[in-house]
Amino acid sequence: LDDWLEELRSESSDAIAPDSIESAERQLDTFKQQRLSSLDACLDTIAQGEALLQELRSVGLNADTDTTGSVTAVESALDRLRKQRDELEELWTAKKLRSDLCLRLRLFERDALQLSSQLEMWISELDQTRLPESLEEAEIALRAHTDSVQHMTSTTYQVLQAGQDLASVLESSGVNVMADAQYSAGSRVSVLLEFLNEREMDLEDLAEVKRVKLEQCVQLCQYRVDANQISIGDAAGHTERKRRQTGAEHRPELGSEFGLKSQRNYQRIERAERGEAAICSSKRVHNGRAAANRANVRQGLGNLHTRLSGRDARRQRRTCERSRKRAHHLRQHRADTRLPSRRVSQGAGKVRDDARRCGPLLRHLGEYGASNFIGSYST
Structure with a gap:
């Protein structure tokens, strides 16, 4: 028992922690076995002393009647053993705390190293500038990026939280654990936390930049889909207008004058449609309200086409009416001028x-x- 006490007392409070997780775990297991053995031996020795003292008292010996001093010696030894047991318990508690901190330090160093490698890999992936070309691929890439960032954030938070807890315990316990010959455990943990925090901020910045790019890519692909649909609709409408224009030019009752006016009207409509395309393109780029703008412009073009068609129809009716009146006057003149x-x-x-x-x-x-x-x- 005295040897264990002397060994525990002689251990320096500045002892260097084991250099690996396996060594720290072996040290902790050895500590547990030694603690149990020393405490059991102390309890056995105290029990033997108390039994001896009881035997001495049973034969009528006590501190006053014992001339040999045996009772006094046994009582003194028991008092010293009880004090040594309490001291031994305190020393084992301190050593257990130091061993636990050493193990936690090595575990945190391992996790910090792994996280550092993962952060470098994630940052390299986020630096890639290739963007999807289709709407479906862009939406899938955006969802995958969101899930990946959540995983990165969760993993980084767990390691940083473990390091902050370890730093708090090292500061509050007062136990001085050396990470190596130059740095204490507290200094090592602080350096690692600072490095990981810097890399985490770099990762967050790159993740935000890529998220914005992917969202813009999704919007751009959506604009392309809308533009293709508009082009298809405009092509069909243009073909239909050409067909109607061709049919109108071959109708004898309209005449060449009406055909020329219709052609001019359709040219005005085409110019208006080109203006519509330019307006829609500009508004899609600046404020993202392409659908509403296209609907408004198309409605305006429809109203313009209706007004032009109605005006041409009214002109046609007036022309035909004048022709009928002239023919009627000629027939009347024919009847009245029989020579x-x-x-x-x-x-x-x-x-x-x-x-x-x-x-x-x-x-x-x-x-x-x-x-x-x-x-x-x-x-």
Whole structure:
């Protein structure tokens, strides 16, 4: 027992911690065995002393009647053993705390080294600038990035929290544990925590930058999809308008004048559509309200097309109405100006002159009607 006490007392409080986790674990196991053995031996020795003292007292010996001093010696030895037991318990408690701190220090160093390697790998992955090209790939990449950042944050937090707890215990316990010949355990933990915090901030900055890039990539891919849909719709609408324009140009009743006006109207519509495309493109880039803007512009174009079509239809009706009125006046004039047979030739010549002056009107009525009209006067 005295040897154990002397050994524990002689151990320096500045002893260097074991250099590996395995060594620290072996030291802790050895400590537990030695503690149990020493305490058991102390208790056995105290029990033997108490039994001897009881025997001496049973034969009538005590401190006053014992001339040999045996009772006094046994009592003194028991008191010294009890004090040594208490001291031994305190020494073993301090040594257990030091062994636990050594083991926690080596575990934290291992976790910090592994986390440092992972942080470097994650930072290298975040530095990659390749972005997806399709909307589906961009959305998948954004979700994967979010999950990865959550895993990185959780892993880093666990290691940092363990280091902060260890630093608090080292500071509050007052136990001086040396990490190596130069640095104490507290200094080593502080340096590792500072390094990990710096790398964590770098990781957070890169993760935020990549998140913003992926979100912008998703928006860009969505804009491309919308633009393709608009292009398909505009192409179909343009084809339909061309078909209608071609049909209108081949309708005889509209005439060349109406066809020219319709062509100009469609040119104005096409210019308006090109303006629509430019407006939609600008607004999609600046404020992300492409869908609402396209709907408003398309509605405006539809209203413009309706107004132009209605105006052309009204002009057509007015032209046809004037043509019918002129034809009616000509027929009335024919009925009212029946001449005698000797003046038929002169009247027919005058009518032919009128017909030549009314050339545009006759072209609207058609060549067939005009020839019949002149032939009736010739006969």
